[in-house]
Amino acid sequence: MAMREWGSATRARTSTWTRPRWWSWAVWTAILVPGSVVIIGLVSDLLLGTRWLGSNPVKEGELVLGQLTIKYLVATLAVTPVRRMLGWNWVQRDRRTFGLAACFYGLAHFLWYALLDIQLDLGQLGTDLTKRTYIVVGFLGLLVMLPLALTSTVAAIAKMKQRWVALHRWTYLVPALGVTHWWMSVKADIGEPVVYTSVFATLLGWRWWHARRDTSGHAATPFTRPRTP
Amino acid sequence: MRIRPPVPDDLRSSAITPESLYLTRREWLAAAGLTVGAIAGAGALLPSQADAQQPLGKPFGLQPDDKATPWADVTSYNNFYEFGTGKDEPADMAKGFKPRPWTVVVDGLVKKPGSYALEDFMKAGRVEDRIYRHRCVEAWSMVIPWRGIMLGDVLRRADPAPGAKYVEFTTLYDPARMPGQRSAVLRWPYTEGLRLDEAMHPLTLLATGVYGRDLPNQNGAPLRLVVPWKYGFKGIKSIVRIRLTDRQPATAWNVSAPDEYGFFCNVNPTVDHPRWSQAKERRIGEFLRRPTLMFNGYADDVASLYAGMDLRRNY
Numbered sequence: 001m002a003m004r005e006w007g008s009a010t011r012a013r014t015s016t017w018t019r020p021r022w023w024s025w026a027v028w029t030a031i032l033v034p035g036s037v038v039i040i041g042l043v044s045d046l047l048l049g050t051r052w053l054g055s056n057p058v059k060e061g062e063l064v065l066g067q068l069t070i071k072y073l074v075a076t077l078a079v080t081p082v083r084r085m086l087g088w089n090w091v092q093r094d095r096r097t098f099g100l101a102a103c104f105y106g107l108a109h110f111l112w113y114a115l116l117d118i119q120l121d122l123g124q125l126g127t128d129l130t131k132r133t134y135i136v137v138g139f140l141g142l143l144v145m146l147p148l149a150l151t152s153t154v155a156a157i158a159k160m161k162q163r164w165v166a167l168h169r170w171t172y173l174v175p176a177l178g179v180t181h182w183w184m185s186v187k188a189d190i191g192e193p194v195v196y197t198s199v200f201a202t203l204l205g206w207r208w209w210h211a212r213r214d215t216s217g218h219a220a221t222p223f224t225r226p227r228t229p
Numbered sequence: 230m231r232i233r234p235p236v237p238d239d240l241r242s243s244a245i246t247p248e249s250l251y252l253t254r255r256e257w258l259a260a261a262g263l264t265v266g267a268i269a270g271a272g273a274l275l276p277s278q279a280d281a282q283q284p285l286g287k288p289f290g291l292q293p294d295d296k297a298t299p300w301a302d303v304t305s306y307n308n309f310y311e312f313g314t315g316k317d318e319p320a321d322m323a324k325g326f327k328p329r330p331w332t333v334v335v336d337g338l339v340k341k342p343g344s345y346a347l348e349d350f351m352k353a354g355r356v357e358d359r360i361y362r363h364r365c366v367e368a369w370s371m372v373i374p375w376r377g378i379m380l381g382d383v384l385r386r387a388d389p390a391p392g393a394k395y396v397e398f399t400t401l402y403d404p405a406r407m408p409g410q411r412s413a414v415l416r417w418p419y420t421e422g423l424r425l426d427e428a429m430h431p432l433t434l435l436a437t438g439v440y441g442r443d444l445p446n447q448n449g450a451p452l453r454l455v456v457p458w459k460y461g462f463k464g465i466k467s468i469v470r471i472r473l474t475d476r477q478p479a480t481a482w483n484v485s486a487p488d489e490y491g492f493f494c495n496v497n498p499t500v501d502h503p504r505w506s507q508a509k510e511r512r513i514g515e516f517l518r519r520p521t522l523m524f525n526g527y528a529d530d531v532a533s534l535y536a537g538m539d540l541r542r543n544y
Contacts, residue, residue: 054316055316055513132503132505187367189412
């Protein structure tokens with residue numbers, strides 16, 4: 001079976017390199033440090049009058065959290081191509097970690113907006129979530145991520161089996177919603193949304209290419225899936 | 230020499246400093262000075278504390294709790310796409326910009342067109358310091374002590390011809406000096422426009438300074454428009470041409486997104502931007518949002534300009 005997974009075995013490169021010991025530290029640092037910097041920056045700016053997040057720390061923090069969500073989505077979708085192209089099979093377990101990070105930052109982005117930016121103005125929240133298309137699109141992205149995060153446990157994977165695979169195919173919708181939300185939210189300079197749209201297009205295009213080459217390949221394969229004995 | 234009363238005759242009552250505020254002006258200024266001083270202490274560049282405690286000008290349309298936004302924010306949080314689209318980019322990318330010598334052309338439907346060196350251009354009026362509220366269309370705001378002359382004085386000197394109904398402003402177009410113009414995020418050069426009566430209004434200012442100093446490059450050096458009852462992007466920067474016309478001029482943001490930015494762009498809490506509410510604003514330096522005021526708090530002075538107009542349609 002392993003030979004049939006994601007392209008043919010003859011083309012898949014293998015690596016004798018095992019997971020480096022520092023790798024987990026690097027992953028967790030990459031996930032926890034940016035968020036901590038944003039929170040510490042906001043507290044410092046509001047209470048001490050520093051300008052770590054600039055003159056409008058609430059707005060800046062909101063933007064940074066949104067961009068981090070997109071970046072962890074890139075990392076999530078990059079895991080499988082990296083594994084296939086470099087033969088780093090050990091990287092596969094980080095896909096869930098990055099996916100959870102994306103969901104965590106997406107939720108933080110939304111809560112930041114609701115609590116700190118519009119400050120629980122329920123009237124505005126209602127208008128935004130019904131009439132402002134870019135906010136609706138972003139919120140849908142978060143709604144799609146939540147069930148994926150909640151079913152990311154080993155127990156859920158084991159219990160749901162093929163339904164898990166089907167559910168987690170929704171992952172591919174999230175970056176589309178995310179960049180659309182970003183694209184629609186900028187006033188004029190769409191430079192960064194264009195860059196990330198191209199990155200996602202490349203990552204999804206790579207999958208499409210491989211899926212076409214090998215119809216038995218599964219886009220969403222839980223990392224705990226048993227390999228060839 | 231012509232002597233002008235400190236407050237133009239046609240200015241309405243709210244533009245005149247309320248007596249209570251006037252009587253407490255020393256406390257007010259001290260408070261403003263304290264804020265600025267605190268920032269300076271934190272290592273930001275600005276005027277020495279002594280500078281900051283000098284009178285910054287007459288407050289126009291301010292509310293009792295309006296305090297001047299610190300220099301560090303006024304000069305580091307800028308929308309000036311000619312020097313980058315990030316808020317902090319203009320302060321960095323405009324560092325090498327040389328705003329002098331500078332020439333301003335006044336032409337179109339005027340009896341006395343002219344091309345002026347900036348120094349001569351400024352002789353049209355009396356330079357004064359005025360503290361205005363500043364409301365960005367992005368729902369943040371500041372309180373800024375500008376220095377400048379009334380646009381009306383410039384127009385009176387040029388002597389509008391009978392058919393003149395609008396004023397068109399144009400920013401310098403020079404991609405070598407304004408690197409942001411090398412990418413087509415907006416139609417360059419940036420243009421803006423006012424109706425002639427808006428332009429002649431005594432609150433409408435052509436500023437050459439802020440906080441009693443020459444405008445920093447990122448704030449639109451050497452000459453920018455300030456129209457305090459309109460969203461900030463109407464305040465076109467680094468102006469090289471002022472042209473009077475008989476038809477409504479095209480404006481950069483209206484060309485870019487006509488459904489989002491109209492010609493008037495008056496601050497109006499009841500007319501939302503299509504993508505966000507304009508009912509409240511975040512004052513830079515404050516956490517809790519403030520309600521946005523009709524015409525940014527200048528309704529008594531300017532509402533009559535728009536009598537009978539549907540402000541929802543004329544956004």
